[in-house]
Amino acid sequence: MEYGWTEKKKTGIAAAVIVLLLILIGLFSLQIKTVTVTGNVRYTQEQITEMLFPDKVSRNPVVCYLKDHFQEHVEIPFVQDYKIEFQGLNKVEIIVYEKSVVGYVSYMSSCMYFDKDGIVVESTSKTLPGIPEITGLKFGHIVLYQKLPVENDAVFQEILNLTQILSIYQLEVNRIQYNSFGEAALYMGDLEVILGNNVGMNGKIAELSDMLPKLEGRKGTLYLDTYDETATNAMYAFKPRQ
Structure with missing residues (x-):
């Protein structure tokens, strides 16, 4: 009886791991396709997008979220800071706070x-x-x-x-x-x-x-x-x- 319960437990854990892996694979295969930029004057939307999303890896929503919350923000000349707001798994808005220059x-x-x-x-x-x-x-x-x-x-x-x-x-x-x-x-x-x-x-x-x-x-x-x-x-x- 104990043996059967152990086998069922192992099978359940394996299934959960597989499901988790599939979810992670699915999440990491996603790409941010739509980027809108607001608050920008010194830079175009294309320039800001290229600086923050230089490759496919950076366009992954999971990677983007982790970098935005747990790493130092990318330093951009004449930009005080920026905020990334998710509007879905494949769409973000970048709010730029530029430095005041006279x-x-x-x-x-x-x-x-x-x-x-x-x-x-x-x-x-x-x-x-x-x-x-x-x-x-x-x-x-x-x-x-x-x-x-x-x-x-x-x-x-x-x-x-x-x-x-x-x-x-x-x-x-x-x-x-x-x-x-x-x-x-x-x-x-x-x-x-x-x-x-x-x-x-x-x-x-x-x-x-x-x-x-x-x-x-x-x-x-x-x-x-x-x-x-x-x-x-x-x-x-x-x-x-x-």
């Missing part, structure tokens, strides 16, 4: 990108489209993930304000330069725009936006530092350059 300074052959508070969030040899270089700032030794050691921290608020206004008018600039008085100048291709201090900055950029179509293809310096919001039909000097 500009960069050149330092020891590298581009040091910083956020609205002046914290250096990334160091790379590459320049990103849509992010202006900031020149004219005086600073000492730069350390990644620490604030740029400038003389006056108020300049970061001015940079943020200016870049936000430029974004509203959908204007891209190559470089923003500040002089020792905190006055700004923009560089857009062959065009230099003298803005002066931060008073009436929204109006200055609005004027620039209106004038750009007429200045297309021209080289020179536009002086908007004389902007006066109370003036009507104001004229601004333009000094052409060969």
Whole structure:
């Protein structure tokens, strides 16, 4: 009697093991086929997908889940973190949380990108489209993930304000330069725009936006530092350059 019970027990265990193996084989044979990416600006959906799912093994939902929960996330430049949400066994959504970047300074052959508070969030040899270089700032030794050691921290608020206004008018600039008085100048291709201090900055950029179509293809310096919001039909000097 005992012998028969033991045989049945062994048979039951073997069957359970086989079923478990079949389940595992089935799970590991699955592939994530649909990937959607949200929150991405710096990278395309295809780029994010390629970085997180470089091969067939990484596209397995079991492997993906284990890596996402028990391993360090893949480091992606200009990305603070990301979250993977399963919407089925073969479909995931990747939610990207990008670092806030307003500009960069050149330092020891590298581009040091910083956020609205002046914290250096990334160091790379590459320049990103849509992010202006900031020149004219005086600073000492730069350390990644620490604030740029400038003389006056108020300049970061001015940079943020200016870049936000430029974004509203959908204007891209190559470089923003500040002089020792905190006055700004923009560089857009062959065009230099003298803005002066931060008073009436929204109006200055609005004027620039209106004038750009007429200045297309021209080289020179536009002086908007004389902007006066109370003036009507104001004229601004333009000094052409060969």
